[in-house]
Amino acid sequence: MKIIQENSCRRHLVVFCMLILTVHLGNAQKTNFPISSILTRFNTGKNSIENRLKSCFLYPNLYYYTSEDWNEEKRMMKFYSFNTTNKHLDSFTVKIPAEIVFMNLPAFSLNSNFLIFIDEARFDMYHFTKKGNTYVYEKIIKKNVECAAQDITPLEQNKFLISSFYNWHPDDPWEKSNLFIYDAEKRAITKIAHPQMACLELKVFKTNLVTVSSDRIYLADPCGYKIKCYNFELEQVDEINYNPPGSWTNLPGNKIPGETDVSKIHVKLLIDKLLLMRDTIAMIENIFSINKNMLLVSSSISSNRNIKRMDLWDKQSTKKPIFTNESVNVSWEGSDSIDINTPPFFLKDPINYYVKDNFLYIIDETDFYPPKNSTLQEFNFNKDKYYEKNDPSYTISTFKIQFP
Amino acid sequence: MNIILFLFVLNAKAKTDKLNEESTKLVFNSSFYSKQNMPFLFSDTVNYFIVLKNNKNCQSCFTIVNDYIKNVKDSLHAHFISITLIDSTTLNRKIQEAANKKLMPDFDGFFYQYKNPGNNNLFNMLEINNTPELLIISNGEVFHVPYSDIFEYNTMDIQYKLQQEIFKLLK
Numbered sequence: 001m002k003i004i005q006e007n008s009c010r011r012h013l014v015v016f017c018m019l020i021l022t023v024h025l026g027n028a029q030k031t032n033f034p035i036s037s038i039l040t041r042f043n044t045g046k047n048s049i050e051n052r053l054k055s056c057f058l059y060p061n062l063y064y065y066t067s068e069d070w071n072e073e074k075r076m077m078k079f080y081s082f083n084t085t086n087k088h089l090d091s092f093t094v095k096i097p098a099e100i101v102f103m104n105l106p107a108f109s110l111n112s113n114f115l116i117f118i119d120e121a122r123f124d125m126y127h128f129t130k131k132g133n134t135y136v137y138e139k140i141i142k143k144n145v146e147c148a149a150q151d152i153t154p155l156e157q158n159k160f161l162i163s164s165f166y167n168w169h170p171d172d173p174w175e176k177s178n179l180f181i182y183d184a185e186k187r188a189i190t191k192i193a194h195p196q197m198a199c200l201e202l203k204v205f206k207t208n209l210v211t212v213s214s215d216r217i218y219l220a221d222p223c224g225y226k227i228k229c230y231n232f233e234l235e236q237v238d239e240i241n242y243n244p245p246g247s248w249t250n251l252p253g254n255k256i257p258g259e260t261d262v263s264k265i266h267v268k269l270l271i272d273k274l275l276l277m278r279d280t281i282a283m284i285e286n287i288f289s290i291n292k293n294m295l296l297v298s299s300s301i302s303s304n305r306n307i308k309r310m311d312l313w314d315k316q317s318t319k320k321p322i323f324t325n326e327s328v329n330v331s332w333e334g335s336d337s338i339d340i341n342t343p344p345f346f347l348k349d350p351i352n353y354y355v356k357d358n359f360l361y362i363i364d365e366t367d368f369y370p371p372k373n374s375t376l377q378e379f380n381f382n383k384d385k386y387y388e389k390n391d392p393s394y395t396i397s398t399f400k401i402q403f404p
Numbered sequence: 405m406n407i408i409l410f411l412f413v414l415n416a417k418a419k420t421d422k423l424n425e426e427s428t429k430l431v432f433n434s435s436f437y438s439k440q441n442m443p444f445l446f447s448d449t450v451n452y453f454i455v456l457k458n459n460k461n462c463q464s465c466f467t468i469v470n471d472y473i474k475n476v477k478d479s480l481h482a483h484f485i486s487i488t489l490i491d492s493t494t495l496n497r498k499i500q501e502a503a504n505k506k507l508m509p510d511f512d513g514f515f516y517q518y519k520n521p522g523n524n525n526l527f528n529m530l531e532i533n534n535t536p537e538l539l540i541i542s543n544g545e546v547f548h549v550p551y552s553d554i555f556e557y558n559t560m561d562i563q564y565k566l567q568q569e570i571f572k573l574l575k
Binding site for chain 2: 366380384
């Protein structure tokens with residue numbers, strides 16, 4: 001296992017994700033705040049071209065496995081556990097009984113007592129219980145047929161949040177919007193909710209509209225600017241219902257115009273329509289519970305996918321954000337230095353990232369990082385040379401998020 | 405009566421559009437690149453069955469095309485290749501090569517065209533939006549099959565009439 005770990009004092013630290021945001025407090029006061037700076041990076045050594053990776057974060061450990069770690073013949077799956085605090089890498093294996101047939105590489109979530117798999121193709125869920133230094137299969141979770149299961153996140157007290165949002169064909173048995181709580185101790189789904197979501201059809205695009213804090217679940221609508229807040233009983237306890245001033249454009253009535261029933265419109269035609277529409281409206285793309293008090297919301301507001309709006313919310317105050325920047329550029333130009341003041345690339349395409357107590361953990365599919373003070377042109381040139389001889393590996397980067 | 409005639413004409417329309425002389429020249433003069441960035445040019449003495457791929461594509465459609473090729477490959481005289489429109493980086497070529505090999509394992513080769521600004525590439529010339537689309541090169545002539553003419557709407561099989569035309573061109 002190739003491990004690269006850099007310390008900012010010892011080596012040329014690449015301050016890779018420092019963003020200076022010009023923020024507005026109310027309409028007058030302006031403050032800059034750097035959003036993050038890279039602290040460490042860790043090369044998993046797992047080829048990201050040949051392998052798909054599944055991950056789960058439970059502080060302080062980031063767990064992952066890749067397709068090459070699933071030995072279907074021997075029915076063994078090897079998991080890695082990367083401690084984000086001491087940077088120690090550990091591993092364990094789990095025996096998958098032959099009765100379990102995964103259609104795809106399954107999503108998973110775990111804590112110190114339980115491991116849950118979700119087969120994202122059939123929505124089957126499997127419950128494993130910790131025994132010694134592994135997890136042992138116990139049962140298939142019989143779930144309510146309305147509950148499609150696509151994503152899973154560990155909560156407190158041996159509970160897991162499972163979610164799924166998709167514009168299903170009317171003949172499919174599932175609700176389009178699903179949140180449910182699996183209580184692993186009780187071996188039961190204890191709560192189910194089907195929240196109303198405006199423009200749910202837009203969930204076809206890569207977005208992260210669910211985030212979890214120590215006692216709350218936040219769920220954003222794909223259009224409009226509405227974020228619902230739930231407790232772990234799935235009772236709605238608060239809501240952000242904001243009408244951003246300036247260039248924010250909503251769909252009339254926050255509803256996709258025309259036909260969206262996939263029994264009446266071919267799904268490819270619908271996606272084409274949504275792609276065109278996406279460039280004409282503002283929409284929340286990602287929400288992050290950064291810490292106990294703050295929620296970061298990033299949105300697209302124009303046809304330029306490289307420009308984002310960022311709002312920082314105090315969770316106790318849902319009237320308006322405490323900071324806003326309407327024009328965060330998340331892309332570099334050729335002559336830009338990608339040393340400092342660089343865009344928060346994770347906002348552009350956030351796939352595998354986790355946020356906890358002002359730290360951001362990202363699993364990136366590439367392992368080449370720019371030398372200090374290089375321009376984008378130099379970076380691209382060197383990167384090209386590097387990948388002539390090397391294949392990319394998954395890399396875990398840790399960032400510190402800073403506030404004014 | 406008129407409607408029946410119209411439907412007949414629609415159905416009878418060839419699925420393959422023969423490119424004009426200027427466009428044909430562009431196809432033969434365009435450079436494509438291998439995974440190792442080695443240039444590749446089409447030869448007008450070889451027949452090709454070419455699948456065009458860009459980043460606005462239907463993944464499962466490539467599998468359908470591959471399955472079709474797997475079944476008919478031995479009956480046709482052609483090289484079966486794919487051309488993917490990508491940014492000109494080593495990493496992109498590697499990623500696309502791995503993806504293409506999984507999607508189209510029965511093809512003979514995978515090549516790339518770069519979407520550099522100002523580059524008059526094949527995809528711009530043919531005004532390609534969704535992919536897959538097909539190019540068939542037969543006896544130095546180039547035929548284009550747009551996305552909308554490849555698949556049966558309901559079954560997503562390769563259209564029967566197109567299959568007939570492919571056989572005619574590449575037998």
